[in-house]
Amino acid sequence: MAPFLSQYIWTWLAYTIAGLVHVVLILNLVAVGALVFIWLERKISGRIQDRLGPTRVGGKFGWLQTLADGIKLLTKEDLAPAGADHFLFRIAPYVSFCASIAAFIAIPFAGGEYPWIAQHLNVGVFFVLAVLGLEVFGVILAGYSSASKWSLFGAMREAAQVVSYEVPLGMCVVVPVLIAGSLDLVVIGDSQAGSLLNWFIFHDPFTFIIFWVYCTCATASVNRAPFDLAEAESELVAGFHTEYSGLRWSFFFMAEYGSMFSVSILASILFLGGWHGPIPVTNFLDLSPENGPVLGYMGQLIGAVNVIGKGVFGVCIMMWIRWTLPRLRIDQVMATCLKYCTPIAAAMFLGATLWQLQMPGKAFFGLINVSPSVFAIGDGGSATRLVKPAESKQDVNEQDQIARKKPASLELAQKGL
Amino acid sequence: MDSIYWPTFFFYLFSGLACAFAVAVLLSSNIVRMAFYLVLSLGATAGLMFLAGAEFVGAMQLLIYVGGTLVLLIFGVMLTSQERFVVMKTWAGDWVKAFLAGGALLFILAYAAFSIPEWRGIERTEADAIVAQPTVTPIAMGLLGARTDDPSRAGYLLPFEIVSVHLLVVLIGAAYLARAKRSRSSIEKI
Numbered sequence: 001m002a003p004f005l006s007q008y009i010w011t012w013l014a015y016t017i018a019g020l021v022h023v024v025l026i027l028n029l030v031a032v033g034a035l036v037f038i039w040l041e042r043k044i045s046g047r048i049q050d051r052l053g054p055t056r057v058g059g060k061f062g063w064l065q066t067l068a069d070g071i072k073l074l075t076k077e078d079l080a081p082a083g084a085d086h087f088l089f090r091i092a093p094y095v096s097f098c099a100s101i102a103a104f105i106a107i108p109f110a111g112g113e114y115p116w117i118a119q120h121l122n123v124g125v126f127f128v129l130a131v132l133g134l135e136v137f138g139v140i141l142a143g144y145s146s147a148s149k150w151s152l153f154g155a156m157r158e159a160a161q162v163v164s165y166e167v168p169l170g171m172c173v174v175v176p177v178l179i180a181g182s183l184d185l186v187v188i189g190d191s192q193a194g195s196l197l198n199w200f201i202f203h204d205p206f207t208f209i210i211f212w213v214y215c216t217c218a219t220a221s222v223n224r225a226p227f228d229l230a231e232a233e234s235e236l237v238a239g240f241h242t243e244y245s246g247l248r249w250s251f252f253f254m255a256e257y258g259s260m261f262s263v264s265i266l267a268s269i270l271f272l273g274g275w276h277g278p279i280p281v282t283n284f285l286d287l288s289p290e291n292g293p294v295l296g297y298m299g300q301l302i303g304a305v306n307v308i309g310k311g312v313f314g315v316c317i318m319m320w321i322r323w324t325l326p327r328l329r330i331d332q333v334m335a336t337c338l339k340y341c342t343p344i345a346a347a348m349f350l351g352a353t354l355w356q357l358q359m360p361g362k363a364f365f366g367l368i369n370v371s372p373s374v375f376a377i378g379d380g381g382s383a384t385r386l387v388k389p390a391e392s393k394q395d396v397n398e399q400d401q402i403a404r405k406k407p408a409s410l411e412l413a414q415k416g417l
Numbered sequence: 418m419d420s421i422y423w424p425t426f427f428f429y430l431f432s433g434l435a436c437a438f439a440v441a442v443l444l445s446s447n448i449v450r451m452a453f454y455l456v457l458s459l460g461a462t463a464g465l466m467f468l469a470g471a472e473f474v475g476a477m478q479l480l481i482y483v484g485g486t487l488v489l490l491i492f493g494v495m496l497t498s499q500e501r502f503v504v505m506k507t508w509a510g511d512w513v514k515a516f517l518a519g520g521a522l523l524f525i526l527a528y529a530a531f532s533i534p535e536w537r538g539i540e541r542t543e544a545d546a547i548v549a550q551p552t553v554t555p556i557a558m559g560l561l562g563a564r565t566d567d568p569s570r571a572g573y574l575l576p577f578e579i580v581s582v583h584l585l586v587v588l589i590g591a592a593y594l595a596r597a598k599r600s601r602s603s604i605e606k607i
Contacts, residue, residue, distance in 0.1 A: 085449070121476075122472045122473070122551050122553050126476040126477075127476045129480070130477075130479040134483060134484070137456065140490070141453065145449070159491050
């Protein structure tokens, strides 16, 4: 976008505008997303508990309820406890919120040659995981600086939980990376092009199981029920945000809904085909960039709607789980992570490695041969895209070595585990 | 305004932030605030890495150093301190000693950095001509034993294996040390 704009206006202005567009889009996605999700959560919880949920504000379905809540929160007094560390107390919600938003920088919403992504990173998955892990920092600061034992207990629980669940979560994420042969989220999404038969969740039995492990770990790592020990009302009043009120409190909730959305989108890109739908509509309608920019744009738009739709679906599943299952005890949470999720993830990782070694280039439990063009994107696509044609010799070399890579990674997996 | 070279601008921005927060770590006396500034300083360093095109190292910096500081903060400070807000006082003599040691290190590093001709700045036209290379694939291939830059030379599979086994030992050791200790009598009863 910036090079295009700089043909018409000054370069610095072009870069600033391009940056602002990305920032505004991401901020609005998270903020409006939170608005919708809070309303959705109220409606879903109401329906599950045989109630109606909000019905009055904004017409029949109460869809302006969150806006009314937001105005109420804005007018509340900005309180801080007398014994608190005021500077850290004030800054903690922003830390959480920033970390939650920063993950969206590297998340693509449509792929192809010109992906819809704020910053196309070569290590997208890794970056998203690293940034999502930082969200807990705001929670710890909040818990510590509130000078309240409830807050501190909540923060310590959350810290222990998030640090533990990062291990199985990382192992789950490695499997799609292994199959696609890249850490680049755009490449991972594009190597599942076509119908739902090419999705990584159906790639082999191991990925099918590991998807559910990922769902469990993702729910735990964003602190949703049944893993919401950090804010257990029955024991800790409200956990780390006991002392917060008004807008600062709502920042924590925007961060929570933002990271719920980002782990759901990550799941959809890693396992559920990302912008490639269950039915390849864009292929039937020839909506690809080769047929002109407008049709290509339409295709990308459908892809973005697809990704966001899958993300919203994932968030709805999390809400469904929240209002169905009772909260676990802290030792049960730890046992779920260390005794079940981690060993299962490790075994599935090993299995997926072996499967990939035995049956490369197959999809849908090894029953379908993936067409070579689709597989070529996954096999070193990042190298071919980023390296200019002048380096084609080295490129061939790299492709060669990627082909040789698999036995080595298998050996590593056996020794490392 | 086109004369501003934006990578340079961002380099100064991130390095300034990193230095400012590093100084803030020194000047603060509350240990959790120190950790907070340290996280910001390390985060700005990660920004420098992303700016230099070393995305893998940048993400690694975020995951290991920033996340590591977090764990350090929790387990090293909050679980061991007895008071509510830990405050550290520094004596004047400590300041003098710290300035001598730190200044000497800074002098040596700056001297070494400026004395190597390859590390001097290059012209803008040259800088614009450089194409960003992907860094992840060469690193991963190097760790798996195949060097993409120079195929005739050996990779780093053996050091990688040694480090990974070492880390595994550390993990098991940490779990062993941190496990809930049963008293001897209860074991004998069983």
